[in-house]
Amino acid sequence: MQGNRRTKKTLWRWRSNPLRRRDDVLEAWVVLAVWAVIAVGGTLAGVVTARAAGDVLDRQRAQRTPVSAVLLADTPKATSKSYRSVADVRWTGRDGSTRTGKALVGSGKKAGTTLTLWADAQGHLVAAPPSSSEAAVEAGSLGAAAALAATGVICGAGRVARWRLDRRRIAQWSREWELVGPRWSHKTR
Numbered sequence: 561m562q563g564n565r566r567t568k569k570t571l572w573r574w575r576s577n578p579l580r581r582r583d584d585v586l587e588a589w590v591v592l593a594v595w596a597v598i599a600v601g602g603t604l605a606g607v608v609t610a611r612a613a614g615d616v617l618d619r620q621r622a623q624r625t626p627v628s629a630v631l632l633a634d635t636p637k638a639t640s641k642s643y644r645s646v647a648d649v650r651w652t653g654r655d656g657s658t659r660t661g662k663a664l665v666g667s668g669k670k671a672g673t674t675l676t677l678w679a680d681a682q683g684h685l686v687a688a689p690p691s692s693s694e695a696a697v698e699a700g701s702l703g704a705a706a707a708l709a710a711t712g713v714i715c716g717a718g719r720v721a722r723w724r725l726d727r728r729r730i731a732q733w734s735r736e737w738e739l740v741g742p743r744w745s746h747k748t749r
Contacts, residue, residue, distance in 0.1 A: 626677070654683060
């Protein structure tokens, strides 16, 4: 005798089987659809998001230009809580007009110090654009986050569908037991 050997049936839900229910086949299709949508939809969401983020960051690098600004007042010395402070600066815009504004600069700078700041197309001071490597990392991170979010939503929808199928099967078993159960409940003397 060969003993207890368990045989594994692959794709058992699609095989002809007298115990196979319609819900079993439906559940198999739900699982297959979830994995297919995860593979395609998650990848597509990640790639589209990464490209869109990369385009936005490329546009920022193209639109933002460095400007030479002069510090108008001394900044306080660095403390344990702060090594940068907000200070008044003056710079010349693209159109040649002199502008003033506030910028975050290093602590302990003297008035008249020349700083390199960044301005947008309208001449407003903005944060420095990310370098190409920083932009690539940020775009990749956003793409991965979008792929994971899409995967989570798809898995959740698949789980809800399978839960509903389970509830339906339990209700079917309950109805069938109401028919069969009384036949088994007789007592012998």
